[in-house]
Structures are given as structure tokens and as C-alpha cells.
Amino acid sequence: MAFPDFHNHTFVAFCDISGFKQLMSRDAEKAVELLRKFYSDAYGILERTKERGHTPVYGLLVSDCAILVAENQDGITNPVAFKALLSTVKRFNKKSLQHGLMLTTSIVYGPFDYEQRSEGFGIEKNMITGAAYIEAYKDSNSTKPKLKCGECRIVIEGLPGDVVDEIDDGDFPMLKKDRGHYYYYWMRENPEEIEDFNKAYESTEDLKYLGMRLVLQGNKTIDVIGDGEEND
Numbered sequence: 001m002a003f004p005d006f007h008n009h010t011f012v013a014f015c016d017i018s019g020f021k022q023l024m025s026r027d028a029e030k031a032v033e034l035l036r037k038f039y040s041d042a043y044g045i046l047e048r049t050k051e052r053g054h055t056p057v058y059g060l061l062v063s064d065c066a067i068l069v070a071e072n073q074d075g076i077t078n079p080v081a082f083k084a085l086l087s088t089v090k091r092f093n094k095k096s097l098q099h100g101l102m103l104t105t106s107i108v109y110g111p112f113d114y115e116q117r118s119e120g121f122g123i124e125k126n127m128i129t130g131a132a133y134i135e136a137y138k139d140s141n142s143t144k145p146k147l148k149c150g151e152c153r154i155v156i157e158g159l160p161g162d163v164v165d166e167i168d169d170g171d172f173p174m175l176k177k178d179r180g181h182y183y184y185y186w187m188r189e190n191p192e193e194i195e196d197f198n199k200a201y202e203s204t205e206d207l208k209y210l211g212m213r214l215v216l217q218g219n220k221t222i223d224v225i226g227d228g229e230e231n232d
Helices: 020-026 028-048 078-097 131-141 161-168 191-202 204-216
Strands: 006-017 057-062 065-070 103-116 126-129 152-155 175-178 181-184
Touching: 006 078, 006 131, 020 028, 028 057, 028 078, 057 078, 065 078, 078 103, 078 161, 078 181, 103 131, 131 152, 191 204
Parallel strands: 103 152
Antiparallel strands: 006 065, 006 103, 057 065, 103 126, 152 181, 175 181
16 A cells, blocks of 8 residues: 555654665675665555554655554544554564564654645656654754664654553653654663663674774774764
8 A cells, every 4th residue: 555645734754774884895795685674564564454453654755764644533542643653663673683683763743734746747746845854854864863773753842642641640651751752662661671781782882882982903804884972
């Protein structure tokens, strides 16, 4: 099913493959192969959300990015749409890791508009507008602190009250508040594991510098997708 015309307030996620541009410059053939897998995985994941009993999540794939939009019409409540999008983001990240790809994700609630325009020979027009898409892109690419590989965060400003109420009530236990964001710990199953994960993840900074030292000492480089900091 193609992405339908959409005009409403909803949750929009901007997902980006970490380190993809560096990989393209080093090994374009491998980058294209991984991108094909990313697209194939996206198709299967998004099709699953349209099965009976699931809240649909739609996706637009552009180069190494995915724009995910939760269905928020026809009586679907904000918390249900939010949960559907988080579940989709989790599946995207876990599937991508199987191919050695790490994603960064920013989620914003706000107006989103998409239209399929009339097409002509050699041209396809898809109009994407709305503050939710723009703010999700900005949060992913320019907001500090910069997103690290694998991180998913939700901009608090503009979140609907019913979603905030359910978060405060503990209905989304894998979300943790930090300044102007909630961070979604898709990589763990229990909230009790979050503190240990954060400590382990922060320690990877030491491993990065260890890798630099090994290269300086004459060791061969290790082929990786992202370095833990940069988000292209």
C-alpha cells in the first residue's frame, strides 16, 4: 500500500543511518548493498503494522533516511498511535543491527501533510510539509546534545496531554526524561536494565580511544558503520 495523502496532527519519526556517508566514500558497493537490505526490512516491518489489529505506521524512504508517520485518524487515540510508532522504531533498530547498521531517531508530535501530486514523464512529485517533519529533522541533525548511534528520543515540547499523562503514570516504562526530551530504550526489555545500559554505553568512549591508539601503533583498521558520535 502506497503512502496515503495525510493531513493531520500526528507523531513523526526521522530515522537516519549513522555513518552512512563515510561508508559510501570508503566502499560504495557495500553501502548500496546495505541500503537495499534497509529498504527491504522497512517494507516488511511497515506491512506488518497494517495487519488486522495493528495501528498502521506509514513510511517514506529517502536515501539513508526513513520518515515514519503514525496513523492518528479515524478514532485512533494519541497514546495508541504513539505506542505503535515506538514499536515500529524498535523493530527498525533491531532489524538494522542484524546488518551492522545503527540508527538515530527523533520523534515529534505536530502537523504533518503529505500529498501525491500529478506526475509527468521523468518526474515524480511528493509534497511533504508540516512542523512535525521539519522539527524531527532539525532535532536529529542539529539539536544538542547530538544523537548517538542507536539513540531514539522524543521532543517533549508539543506532546499531547494524554500521552504525557500516561508517561507520568508509568504506562511507558522504557522512556526516561532528560532536559527537553524523553529517551526511548528500545534496546532493553526492562526499565531496571536502563541504568546499567547507560553506564556500559558511556564506557564505549574509552573503547573508541583504545581503537585510535591501536591504529596509531600500527594495527589494521576495523570496518565499522558509525563511530558512536557522528550522525549523517
